[in-house]
Amino acid sequence: MRELKTDPKKPTKLLVITDLDSTLLNEDYSFMEAWGVMRQLKLQGFPIVFNSSKTLAEMEVLAQEMGLHAPMVAENGGVLCLPVSEQWQDSIQSGTVKEAMEYEACGNYWVHTPGLDRERILAVAHQLREAHGYDFEGYGDWSVEDVVEHTGLDPVSAQQSLQRVATEPILWQDSEEAWVVFEKQLVSEGIRVLKGGRFLHLMGEPDKADGLRSIQALYAHQEPDVQWLTVVLGDSENDLGMLSAADIAVVIPREDGVEIEPVAVEVIRPKGLASAGWAEAMRLILERVERVRIREV
Numbered sequence: 287m288r289e290l291k292t293d294p295k296k297p298t299k300l301l302v303i304t305d306l307d308s309t310l311l312n313e314d315y316s317f318m319e320a321w322g323v324m325r326q327l328k329l330q331g332f333p334i335v336f337n338s339s340k341t342l343a344e345m346e347v348l349a350q351e352m353g354l355h356a357p358m359v360a361e362n363g364g365v366l367c368l369p370v371s372e373q374w375q376d377s378i379q380s381g382t383v384k385e386a387m388e389y390e391a392c393g394n395y396w397v398h399t400p401g402l403d404r405e406r407i408l409a410v411a412h413q414l415r416e417a418h419g420y421d422f423e424g425y426g427d428w429s430v431e432d433v434v435e436h437t438g439l440d441p442v443s444a445q446q447s448l449q450r451v452a453t454e455p456i457l458w459q460d461s462e463e464a465w466v467v468f469e470k471q472l473v474s475e476g477i478r479v480l481k482g483g484r485f486l487h488l489m490g491e492p493d494k495a496d497g498l499r500s501i502q503a504l505y506a507h508q509e510p511d512v513q514w515l516t517v518v519l520g521d522s523e524n525d526l527g528m529l530s531a532a533d534i535a536v537v538i539p540r541e542d543g544v545e546i547e548p549v550a551v552e553v554i555r556p557k558g559l560a561s562a563g564w565a566e567a568m569r570l571i572l573e574r575v576e577r578v579r580i581r582e583v
């Protein structure tokens with residue numbers, strides 16, 4: 287395994303940006319395998335930032351459970367969330383975040399929606415379905431029970447996953463030909479489609495890679511004397527953009543065997559699925575950071 291290239295004049299810290307479903311979270315939404323290494327990361331002051339298709343409501347519960355207080359990127363890059371605290375207020379006021387004035391308080395977080403509003407996405411998608419008779423279903427059609435059935439989430443989490451503001455996940459049940467036409471119609475309305483693990487996500491322009499860049503800017507502003515090494519972990523096509531923008535990309539293997547190919551500086555492919563692979567890769571990376579630190583002393 288190669289050594290990390292670092293600037294000896296600056297202390298090195300990891301900025302860990304991670305997908306959730308099938309990456310940090312197992313199929314049953316547990317994360318026990320990763321818990322030990324997450325604790326090590328936290329002890330060393332290395333932020334763990336969620337960047338997923340999940341909603342703020344879902345992520346907030348997970349962050350509490352894991353004892354994390356970092357910013358988060360929700361709904362595939364459609365929503366940026368900063369914890370309400372003096373630490374992040376400074377970043378907003380100093381203009382580190384470009385859209386500083388557009389943050390709104392939402393419970394324990396300041397929230398900014400750089401993408402399209404979900405209402406607009408729903409209006410366009412449903413109007414096209416009505417006009418052309420497309421066969422698809424999505425969160426906008428579903429009750430809590432339906433979401434439970436389609437995702438395996440428990441009812442409380444399903445309720446949280448319905449609290450979307452910037453994306454609409456759908457299941458396409460029509461032909462390939464119809465899909466090509468539908469997608470073109472969406473694009474002409476400024477709506478793009480990203481393929482996630484389970485769903486097709488209808489959304490605005492900003493994606494997980496844009497979210498990653500905002501997070502990097504925030505931490506560079508918070509701790510300018512630190513040399514940040516961005517580690518990104520993901521498993522799906524919608525993680526490719528952020529994985530390709532990483533210093534170290536960790537590609538978690540998928541149960542269906544499909545392999546994604548990011549073009550990052552370095553790509554690590556652990557053997558374990560989901561949280562086991564997460565832990566395996568992060569342990570390796572932590573060992574290397576330790577070696578760098580010994581060299582720096």
Ligand SMILES: [Mg+2]
Pocket residue numbers: 305306307308309483520521522
């Ligand atoms: Mg995933």
